[in-house]
Amino acid sequence: MMNYSSRPPEEPAVHAQDLTVVRGPRTVLRGLDFTVPGGRITGLLGPSGCGKSTLMRAVVGTQAKVTGTLDVLGRPAGHPALRTRIGYVTQAPSVYDDLTVRQNLDYFAAILDPGRASADRRHEKVTRAIADVDLTTHADALAGNLSGGQRSRVSLAVALLGTPELLVLDEPTVGLDPVLRRDLWNLFHTLAAERGTTLLISSHVMDEAERCDRLLLMRAGEILADDTPDALRARTGSETVEAAFLHLVDAAITAGRTKETTR
Numbered sequence: 001m002m003n004y005s006s007r008p009p010e011e012p013a014v015h016a017q018d019l020t021v022v023r024g025p026r027t028v029l030r031g032l033d034f035t036v037p038g039g040r041i042t043g044l045l046g047p048s049g050c051g052k053s054t055l056m057r058a059v060v061g062t063q064a065k066v067t068g069t070l071d072v073l074g075r076p077a078g079h080p081a082l083r084t085r086i087g088y089v090t091q092a093p094s095v096y097d098d099l100t101v102r103q104n105l106d107y108f109a110a111i112l113d114p115g116r117a118s119a120d121r122r123h124e125k126v127t128r129a130i131a132d133v134d135l136t137t138h139a140d141a142l143a144g145n146l147s148g149g150q151r152s153r154v155s156l157a158v159a160l161l162g163t164p165e166l167l168v169l170d171e172p173t174v175g176l177d178p179v180l181r182r183d184l185w186n187l188f189h190t191l192a193a194e195r196g197t198t199l200l201i202s203s204h205v206m207d208e209a210e211r212c213d214r215l216l217l218m219r220a221g222e223i224l225a226d227d228t229p230d231a232l233r234a235r236t237g238s239e240t241v242e243a244a245f246l247h248l249v250d251a252a253i254t255a256g257r258t259k260e261t262t263r
C-alpha cells in the first residue's frame with residue numbers, strides 16, 4: 001500500500017476553531033470548532049442551506065469574510081502553497097462542452113504539468129484519472145453529449161489529476177444511479193486507503209453517512225456532532241445515522257427553547 005501524503009497520519013488535515021463566515025447580511029457559519037482527520041473520509045451532512053458549501057469554500061480558500069482559525073494541511077486556509085495540494089469539485093461541473101473527456105483532462109493536465117518533457121507523464125495521469133472515474137469507454141465523447149452524472153465525473157477526474165492530498169467534494173453523487181454511487185464510494189475508499197488522500201464530502205443523503213469514517217453533522221450554520229457513525233448511533237440510541245441526526249436536531253431545538261425561556 002502506498003501513502004502519498006507527506007503529513008504524519010496523526011495530524012488533522014483540517015483544524016477549525018471559532019470559524020465564522022458572514023455572507024451578505026447573514027452569519028452563515030457560527031463559531032465552529034472541528035477537525036478533519038488525515039487519510040480518512042469525513043462526511044459533511046445536513047439539510048439544504050445549513051452551510052455545507054460555505055464551509056467547503058472556506059476550507060479551499062475561496063470564501064470571503066472568514067474569521068477564527070482555519071488550518072488546512074498545516075497552513076492557513078487559502079495559502080498559495082495549498083493550491084496544488086487540494087482538489088475541489090463544486091456542485092456545478094466545470095468542463096468544456098466542446099472538448100472530449102480526454103481533451104478536457106489533457107488541457108488541465110497541461111496547466112498543472114506543462115512542457116514537452118512531461119508529455120508521457122501527463123498521458124499516464126490523464127488515462128489513470130479517466131479510469132478512476134470509470135469513463136474509459138467515454139474518453140473520446142464530447143463532454144457536451146454526456147449525462148449530468150458523467151459530466152460531474154469528468155470534474156472529479158480533473159480534481160484527481162494532481163494527486164491531491166485533500167479532496168473536497170460538494171455533493172459528488174447527486175443525480176447518480178445506485179450502481180454509480182456505490183462505485184464512486186468505492187473509489188473514495190480506495191483513494192483514502194491506497195493514496196492516503198483525505199476526503200471531505202458533503203451530502204444530504206443520510207445513507208451515505210454510513211459510508212464515512214467520520215461525520216460532521218450540521219444544522220443552521222452550527223455543528224451538531226463531530227463523531228464516527230458508530231459512536232453517533234450508540235450515544236443517541238439510534239439504529240441509523242439519520243435517526244441519530246433527527247435525535248440531535250430535536251435535542252438542539254429543546255435546548256434552544258430552554259435557553260429562550262430562562263432568559
Ligand SMILES: Nc1ncnc2c1ncn2[C@@H]1O[C@H](COP(=O)(O)OP(=O)(O)OP(=O)(O)O)[C@@H](O)[C@H]1O
Pocket residue numbers: 023024025026028046047048049050051052053054055204
Ligand atoms: N452569495 C450569498 N450571499 C448571501 N447568502 C448566501 C450566499 N450564498 C449562500 N448564502 C446563504 O448561506 C447559507 C448557506 O448556504 P450553503 O450554500 O453553504 O448551504 P448548503 O448547506 O451547501 O446548501 P445545499 O445543500 O442546498 O447546497 C444559506 O442560507 C444561503 O441562503
